[in-house]
Amino acid sequence: MPARIRVSPLREYLRQANRAQEDIEHERALVSTAAGSYKAVAYLGPLSLHSVNSDANASLPSGIIAARRAYPRAYFKAGHMINACFGGNGQRSNNLTILTGSANTSMTSRDNRVKDALRELYRLFSAFQSAKIALQDIGRCRIRLEVRVSRNKWGANTPDSYITNRVYVRATFQNNPADRSAVIRDTLRSRAAHVNDIDDLQDRIDNLLTQASGTISNRNTGRYT
Numbered sequence: 001m002p003a004r005i006r007v008s009p010l011r012e013y014l015r016q017a018n019r020a021q022e023d024i025e026h027e028r029a030l031v032s033t034a035a036g037s038y039k040a041v042a043y044l045g046p047l048s049l050h051s052v053n054s055d056a057n058a059s060l061p062s063g064i065i066a067a068r069r070a071y072p073r074a075y076f077k078a079g080h081m082i083n084a085c086f087g088g089n090g091q092r093s094n095n096l097t098i099l100t101g102s103a104n105t106s107m108t109s110r111d112n113r114v115k116d117a118l119r120e121l122y123r124l125f126s127a128f129q130s131a132k133i134a135l136q137d138i139g140r141c142r143i144r145l146e147v148r149v150s151r152n153k154w155g156a157n158t159p160d161s162y163i164t165n166r167v168y169v170r171a172t173f174q175n176n177p178a179d180r181s182a183v184i185r186d187t188l189r190s191r192a193a194h195v196n197d198i199d200d201l202q203d204r205i206d207n208l209l210t211q212a213s214g215t216i217s218n219r220n221t222g223r224y225t
Helices: 012-020 064-070 103-129 181-189 193-212
Strands: 039-044 077-080 096-099 140-149 166-176 214-217
Touching: 012 103, 012 140, 039 103, 064 181, 077 103, 077 181, 096 103, 103 193, 103 214, 166 193, 181 193
Parallel strands: none
Antiparallel strands: 039 140, 077 096, 140 166, 166 214
16 A cells, blocks of 8 residues: 655656656667767656757758758758757757658657647646655656657668658657556545546547657658759
């Protein structure tokens, strides 16, 4: 049976929870090439959403300069693998890849669903705090965001070899234990409806991350030259 202890005020509760859940740098490639990163992974907690402007260095990864000269109509962007709003560093090639303008727009759309999921994750932890659930009883409760590029490129020669054909986004809710009903009912027997609120928030996070996941085409459509 979980211990009934005094739970800290919301802001401190969220800070402690975020420290336990978040790992922005984990598994990020330490070495990048002229094409940028192959894969980046971030683990996001309830305070991992930040209001920041894009900090992408437009001259990175280094292959983007030649790519722009070769394909001016592709409107290449220095695309974040992990969005700046999630703590991704736009000044490092190991968090950037070369995206066409349309692929970058698609990436933004998927990032927006992750942002929505993070807002729900914030609300979920706020509900945990309101329910007086001790942090040690929560377990894993975070978003895992993995972005990687395909090995297939536009061509074998530079700058085509710098440009990936596809970007894969996989956003998942690491939620263990998935069912916290017993913990909540034991803590707040007279407020069982609170369990439904928490269940609904978890479902919304799952649904949003499903929308965020998928494959983004970055292929050469033939109209860029």
